Amino acid sequence: MNLLMHTSDGRHVPRTELATIPLPERTDSYQPVPHAELVRMVETIGRDILTGYRFDRDDYGLARDGRQLFGTHTYRVPEDDQMGLTIGFRNSYDKSLSVGLAVGASVFVCDNLAFTGDLTVMRKHTSNVLTDLEDMIIATIFRCRKNYHQISTDAESMAEHALADDEAFQMLGLLFGKSVLTPRQLPIVKKEWLKPSYEDFEPRNMWSFYNACTEGLKGSPPAKIMEKHIALHQLITERSYHNGLN
Structure with a gap:
């Protein structure tokens, strides 16, 4: 498990709990992204793009009574037993965070994270966010290999x-x-x-x-x-x- 939160502000949760968090109402200027839907999209696109890599594990944490999500999906990298390729993502139901992704690595021996490059703040929760989300996730995950190799170097x-x-x-x-x-x-x-x-x-x-x-x-x-x-x-x-x- 590479998502470790030692603060009172966050707690580990199973994936099944994400769908139980009440979704805030949509307004003319605000469109929430369901936690479970974001996770599904990141997993589906990751598995499709990262051919040759094996999905290893997923970890999820919630804060603010479920209004903030942080998660990681980690893939096993061929011929590397020490580090895996990791996709980190976040979301919120209280307008405190834009939807965001970062790509990097996890260090298996200690379950530590290593992210490099800029955080990809993909989209504020405004109208049409779900329409734009898929293309933004695809663009981010396509950069995974490059970022992972940079971290290895x-x-x-x-x-x-x-x-x-x-x-x-x-x-x-x-x-x-x-x-x-x-x-x-x-x-x-x-x-x-x-x-x-x-x-x-x-x-x-x-x-x-x-x-x-x-x-x-x-x-x-x-x-x-x-x-x-x-x-x-x-x-x-x-x-x-x-x-x-x-």
Whole structure:
């Protein structure tokens, strides 16, 4: 399960529960997108486009009494036992979030997420949103392979970058200063860096630090999960490339 929410604002739910959340009324300026319909479209289009990949698992979380949805669909990638291709998506019934998708990877050993590139905010909940939704999902999922391969390349570069404790602590300060990590997440990242829960991340390098950070981000509010992971990936890869890792 790669969708882990450690906050009181969110909870894991089975897919069957999504259809039980009351759908708000449609108005002249607002057209809700049913959670269950969004999930069905992402799954159907993903399976059709991602030929050669095996659907591995799906995870769903709800917040605000079901008015906010965040979910992931993960596919097994041929010849890669460490990471899978992941589609993240979100939706809301209270006008707090536009429908959005992000594509990236999941790290199987620790169920961490890695998103790169911009969050595709596909559409506000205005008239004709359902008509436009399918084409927007298709365009996003077509970019999956490219984004996944970029993350694989970034991970290899990070693993080659040795990182001392002092450098890691400086990065923690930068991530906090850039509002990627909150004060409550800092101790989690520090603990995972100094005493990793997974032996795969015992080497002292940027990839281990990156995954320590994603452990901390599991406590992010559902509405901010994708943005936080994208910001983390961009900041760390920028720092890596600046130091001549690529």
